[in-house]
Amino acid sequence: ITQGDLVGSLHAARATGGFDRRFRQLAKVTLLIIDDFGLKPMRPPHDEDFHDLIAERYERVSTMLTSNLDFAEWGDVFPANRMLGVATLDRLRHGAYRLILEGDSFRAPRPLPESPKNTIAKGAKNTHS
Numbered sequence: 001i002t003q004g005d006l007v008g009s010l011h012a013a014r015a016t017g018g019f020d021r022r023f024r025q026l027a028k029v030t031l032l033i034i035d036d037f038g039l040k041p042m043r044p045p046h047d048e049d050f051h052d053l054i055a056e057r058y059e060r061v062s063t064m065l066t067s068n069l070d071f072a073e074w075g076d077v078f079p080a081n082r083m084l085g086v087a088t089l090d091r092l093r094h095g096a097y098r099l100i101l102e103g104d105s106f107r108a109p110r111p112l113p114e115s116p117k118n119t120i121a122k123g124a125k126n127t128h129s
Contacts, residue, residue, distance in 0.1 A: 002036045007046035010053070014045075023049075027056040037067040038077040047078050051088040058091040065092065 001009075006026070013022035026032060042050055057063050067074070078085025 001032075001034060003034055003038070003042070003050075004036065004040060006034055006053075007042060007050055010049045011046065014049075023053065023056075026053055027061075029061065031062045031064065032057065033064045033066070035066045037065040038069040038074055039067075041077055041079050043080050047081055047084055051084050054088050054091050059095070063092065071098070 010019065010022060010026075013019045054063065069076075074089055075082060075085045078088065
């Protein structure tokens with residue numbers, strides 16, 4: 001689940017009266033993988049919900065985050081409450097393994113494969129002169 005989807009699902013659950021149930025579900029998942037951490041900064045109450053979830057999971061079950069940010073930039077994800085960010089990141093960092101993957105993005109632009117459609121498009125003339 002992405003960070004945005006995670007906090008969005010908690011927000012939606014709060015609006016429909018199902019926050020406690022959704023929170024408990026996420027808190028007990030054996031391995032929660034949170035993708036795109038830090039892609040967008042978290043604002044209240046999303047940052048607080050995220051912290052509460054990480055605190056609830058701390059030293060009980062595993063949490064894995066993926067991010068394109070350097071670890072030193074993770075605090076910027078909590079712009080409204082830096083202390084909350086520090087507390088959350090302390091829990092995430094304690095006992096953690098850090099893997100740094102280097103290399104080209106698998107989403108890097110690649111040349112289009114040759115196909116009849118591409119050939120026709122390349123040879124087409126501009127009719128809007």
